[in-house]
Every structure is written in C-alpha cells, then in structure tokens.
Amino acid sequence: MLEVNNLVKSFGGLQVTKKVSFEVKKGEIFGIIGPNGAGKTTMFNQISGFIKPDSGSITFKGNSIEKRSPKDICKLGIGRTFQIAQPFPKMSVLENVMVGSLLRTKSINQAREKAKEVLDFVQLNVPYDTPSSNLTISDRKRLEVAKALATEPELILLDEVMAGLNQTGVKEFINLIFELKKRGTSVLIIEHIMEAMMTLSDRILVLNYGEEVLTGKPQEVANNPKVIEAYLGDEIHA
C-alpha cells in the first residue's frame, strides 16, 4: 500500500532521514520507534507532504506522492494526526471534525453526519457543541484522531496519540486502533509507550539518528541488542 524507498532528508548539515526504506501492507499496523530526535516525525512529515524529501521515493497505492501537496495526499487516502494536537479552538468538536469530512463532500448535512459517526466511533463522549478548547488531554487526542478519520483515510498516520494518557486511556486507545484495523484501515504509528507498540504492531521499524536499525516483528525488535543499545545509548557503556 505504502512504499518508502531510499528516502533522504537533511536540515542544513543535519541528515535526519538516511536512505530509509520500508513498506506498509494493506490492513497492517506498522510501528516506528526510536529515541527522541531519531527522525520519526520527519518521516511522517515527508509521507504526508508537509516536507519534501531531498531524494528517494514514496509510493501510495501505485501513485508517486513525494512531490504532492498535503491536501492531494490526504485526498488519495492518507490521513494523519499531529504530535501537538491543534484543534480550531473557537470551533465546537463537531465543527472541528466537519473540517475533515468536508474533504469528501460539499454537503454540510453529509459532512455533519459523517463527523457525528466518527465522533461516536472514537468515543468522544462530550456534547457535539462543546468548544474544543474545553477538552481534556485525552479527549483532545480523540478529537485529533476523529479529524483525521473524517477524511476517510485508507492509511492513517498516528503520531504519539497516547502520550500523556493514563493506563486506562492507553488501553482504550489500543482497542480503538485494533477496531480501525478490523474496519480495514491500515495504520502507521509512532509511539514511545513500548507496551502499546508491542501489543499493536504487526511489524516495527526502529530508527536511530535517521537510520534504520532494524525492521521486524515486535518480539524480534524487543530482543535485538542493537535496539537496546540505540535506546540506552551511552548508558550501556557507562
């Protein structure tokens, strides 16, 4: 479904994506992990068109997308969330989600119905007219996912949607993501909560300093000494 090939990106002298390649299959939950600054969000930004790679290619359902705009990429079927959720603060939760659903329809009524359906699916259990600025962290995360889902993605990129949640919140999110998979949506996920990544992911790519350390099943990744070293860094030598 998604193929990333030899992707390279530098900011000034800092190379943050170093010839990274991977593919996400239809229906798969594919995780990306790595220490802070490893280049995970930069990878999402390239896939979703917010920054352009210096070289390499990204193909989605056979379409080359590395030079396309974020809107075109979203229309093709890739939705994303942002690490720092930024809802439109003066708008209600329903209106926020309608911004997403209006990508697929010009009818306000249809957009509203779609937005309600998505809000119910993510279990954002507040009245539809609640101003988004009044939401708790956990509900903001749900709204962030709802906005992305309203664009009807075939592949959704989730960037640390569980950060800051308590254990119950994390469990609820894991169930939600499994539910997405059941509905046929492919998922590319970045998360620091290792337990969640190990439970959810079919396969995991480990990045360190912009480079692939390993791609494998959760168990292979958890037991790999290179991965442990990437995480512990200097501590392991101390």
Ligand SMILES: Nc1ncnc2c1ncn2[C@@H]1O[C@H](COP(=O)(O)OP(=O)(O)OP(=O)(O)O)[C@@H](O)[C@H]1O
């Ligand atoms: N627009 C930018 N300009 C310059 N440097 C950037 C830019 N965006 C990211 N970087 C740098 O690129 C590196 C990778 O950042 P990125 O946000 O992709 O890491 P990450 O793996 O997502 O980290 P975290 O887990 O902390 O979110 C960091 O050193 C960061 O400072």
